[in-house]
Every structure is written in C-alpha cells, then in structure tokens.
Amino acid sequence: MNSSPIDFLFTLQRSPFALAPVIHQFYETSDIKERSVLLSYLVLPMVLYPPMRAFLIGANKTSSLRTMCKKQSRLVGLAARVQDFKSLTNAAMLILTAERGIEVADDLSVRSIGEVRVANANKELLDAGRKISIVFSSVNVVSIYRTLGLKSL
Template sequence: MIAGPIDHLFTLQRSPFALAPIIHQFYKHSTQQERDVLLSYLVLPMVLYPPMRDYLLTVRSTSSLRTLCKNQARLVGLTIRVQEFKPLTHAAMLVLRAEQGIEVTEDLSVRPIGDVRTANANQVLLEAGRRLALICTGEDVVSTYRTLGFKSL
C-alpha cells in the first residue's frame, strides 16, 4: 500500500519530536512527586483527544480531577488510547531525555530542566498540557489512575 499525503501529514503531526514539548510543558507546571513518570502516559492521550482538549482549555484554578470526570464522554476510550500512545510516549520521553529537557530521578519522578522548546510546537496543545498539570496537581499518581477508571497501571 502506497502512503498518500494525508498519511505523511499524520506521521509528521504524531512525531515524538513534535509532541515532546507537550509532555515537557506538563512537567514544567506540575508538582514533582514520587512515581510521577507514570503520569506521562496520560498526557498525550488526554491532550490529543478533542473532547478532552476542549475541556482542558477551559480549566480554571478551581477545577480538579473530579470535575474532569463529571462528563464521562471525555473519558470514553481513555484506557485504549493510553495503550495506543504508549510507544509514542516512550519515544517522546527519550527525545526529552536526549535533549536534556527532563531528568528522571531514582524515585521515578520527573524533574524538568530548562525551558520548553515552543518554537515549532502547537500552542493549543501546549496550553492544554499546562492546564492538565493544574488538574493533576495535588493528586496521588495511583488515585489519579483510579479516578480516571484504570484498573491497573
């Protein structure tokens, strides 16, 4: 099968180099906690899903994970999307590590280093990633996964 222009455009938009700044932006605005590297698996599936992204762009400082979960339509298929985006998340994390944008500590927490590379990044997705960090702040990693409906990590 020969790939057409739409296939190539999709590949460019889903490149780990293009999506790594979103994860970096998330960690730049979240509070560091033990095992928060597991939250990286939630960033891309949530930010790239249009109903979730639309909600994230309206998040205020009073919003929480519970308010996100009020409308179940935003969470439809999240567990499947997390599995589908896992290889892309791994690649984006490797890009960030190679660029020395993040450091993963011994307790599996992610510490951002330097500024987020925003030159070629989608500004809407970066803002959604920042606001997702606001929602996840103050929640334990395990309770975040449980609240979102995951049975296992």
C-alpha cells in the first residue's frame, strides 16, 4: 500500500486527538439536555463541512435550527457524513472522558468538567463548535434529529 503525503496530512487533521477539542467546545457552551450525547455525532459532520461551517461562523444569538436548514446545500449528505464520522466521534468522546474533560450522566446528558484544550486546535473549528451550540440551544435532541432528516444513528 502506497500512501502519499496528502494521506498522512488527512490522517493527522482528522485524528480524534485533533478534533476532540471541537466536541468539548460544543459541550462547554451548550446547555445540559437529556440525551445530549447524541448531539456529539452531529458536531464533526457539520463543523467539517465547508458550507455548514460558513453558516456557523456567521451565526449569532438569533440564529436557529430553522435558519440553518433554510438552504438545503448545507445539509446535503449529512446522513452519510454522520455515519462516516461515527467512529471518529466515538474515539474523541472516549478521549474527552479519559482526560476528564466531559462527564456523561445516566440520562445520557453531557456536561463539560474540564477546560477545553485550545493550544493545538483549529480556531475556526472551535468557533464553529461553539456556534452550533447556540443554534441547538432552544431545541430538544429529538427535534434536532427530526428537523435535520436523520432517522437513525
């Protein structure tokens, strides 16, 4: 198997250690909700998709799930990306739990208990992770999945 430098760079940028701070930033700024662990599976697929990231970086307090879903181009392939990033999200969540950055309660709610490690993280991705928590703030988990058209994980 021949790997190119591009493959190695892609692997480094998409490692759970590099992307765990993005998920941690999401939980740092989001409200504690029942079953919010399910939202972690949406963070990376949305933040790493350029059209969605552009919306999230420009989001403010008045931005909502409805305004995010207004343009279908932001949601194209979301279900496939969620499946593609599932193992990466699982690994990042395990890293965050092992580092005592987050805590998962019995009702599957997640709360941040440590500081977000921003030293080597991509600032743009961290900002998008923070803004997605604003977009999700007033909606429950089931409604978020239903609005995005996701039927299963």
